[in-house]
Amino acid sequence: MNFNTRELTVRDNVIKALNSSLFLPQVLEATRTSMLEFVQADAMALCLMHTEPFDFRWLVPGPRIPILDGYVELVKHDFLRDPIMARPNVPIRDTQLLSRGEYERTIIYQRSRELDSPLEHIMAVLLPIRAGLVGALAFYRNEPRPFSSQNASAVTSLNEHLMNMVRNVSDAQNLMTGANLLDELYRxxxxxxxxxxxxxxxxxxxxxxxxxxxxxxxxxxxxxxxxxxxxxxxxxxxxxxxxxxxxxxxxxxxxxxxxxxxxxxxxxxxxxxxxxxxxxxxxxPHSIPLPLEMAAKLTRREVDVATFMLRNWDNDQIAGEIGRKVLTVKTHVRNIFFKLKVDDRADFLYQAARLNRPV
Known part of the structure; x- marks a missing residue:
């Protein structure tokens, strides 16, 4: 990897920042400026994904990236997801997969322009953290200047440091959770x-x-x-x-x-x-209010379905109430679980009650 003296200095700053905290958002914020300079990107985001069952959470240091707010609706259109899953630790650039014309016709690109935050180029890498947990680190450019192989090499040179950082943060948080648990419960x-x-x-x-x-x-x-x-x-x-x-x-x-x-x-x-x-x-208990935090992530119809679910109604009862087919209700239920990152009805009821009255 050919890095000049300035690039090596910036890389050292990135590595130093990766070890600056045991709180992941703080680490990403501390790393952002040096990382973007080293990779020559305008924005970055880390997506932590559990693979079985699949769920994800985006962490965006610095200014928000509007398209990621609605990523749950776009995940099936993410043309980079399958390629990086197939080649862990290998940065993949949009130009390696699509021509410029093909890229501009993607839902991802068109939606980013609708949101007045165009993603002119994307590069991403999958970081295997541990069994069942991976991280997808994405970089974005706001100008039509493709990422180069040198930019990809810059990311590759940091893969191990990035994976170790996420592992260390995860382990430390688990330890602190256990250490503080009894003190909190006793109070x-x-x-x-x-x-x-x-x-x-x-x-x-x-x-x-x-x-x-x-x-x-x-x-x-x-x-x-x-x-x-x-x-x-x-x-x-x-x-x-x-x-x-x-x-x-x-x-x-x-x-x-x-x-x-x-x-x-x-x-x-x-x-x-x-x-x-x-x-x-x-x-x-059954029949509890739908928390505002959950309602904000759902469509109006999904809010109706979720509210009936919290009354412990089955799909047939909900279908009769809203005047839709049972299959339509099942689709709403599946989307609700996906958006709220819950496993099933029991988990949905538990999480809703926890948000109403944290335990």
Missing amino acids: RDDSAFLVVEHPIRETFRSKHAATLLARWFTASDLDSSGIPRVFKERLDALVGMDADARRWKLEWVVNHSEGIRKCRFIELPTADGPQRWALVLNEI
Whole structure:
């Protein structure tokens, strides 16, 4: 990679900024000026994506990039997504895939011009962070001057530093979450949680947790330790998994007639000795208001459907109420889940209740 003295100095500034904080938005903001100079771009954005199930979140340092606000509607038109997925760590430029005429006919380009923020050229690279989590780093130019192979080499030279930065931030946030969790829970009278050591030994049970567990389970549902057998089995499985495998097993959710019952399993940091886990319990009643944060991301019809879902109506009931076919309602439900980044109805109800009354 041929970088002159000035470029190497700027690259060093980028690397220094990547290690400046353990809060991702701050890191990106600290990195932005040097990164854009080194890559010779006008704007940049990082998209963190979970691959199974698929969801994503855009982080944009500096001025907003209007087209990314509505990316959920455009993801299927993103002509760079599949190529970078197929070639991780390799920067891909729009000019490698499309002629200028073809590019100007893409929905991405046309929409950017409609928003008065034209993306004249795009370059992106996929960064594998860990199993199930990747980052897509995109660079944009506002003038019709294509990205060069040298610009791509500049990005490639930073790939490992970028991946390590995201991993370090993620690990640090997980550790801080565990370290601060008990202090936060103890301060709240309505907290429902258990603290458990593995092999299973309960060391603390909050008053509210005792009330919930007595309502959720009968004596025959309990293990000899006094912990619900279903929780013990989940903990036994979690202890035997690595961090990546645990990712999708850290929540137990049941849609009960009285409401959504949920338990989050959070490993607490320990210097030595047995593993400690906090089991945080929540019970969310059916029929709750649609939070404004959710409504803002939905169309008017989707707001109607989401509101009926929060009353625990099924698709047939919703279709009859709004005068549409069940298949149309199913499409609305699928779009709602995608836009709100929830897995299913139980998760939607839980997240809506959490936003109404954070726990």
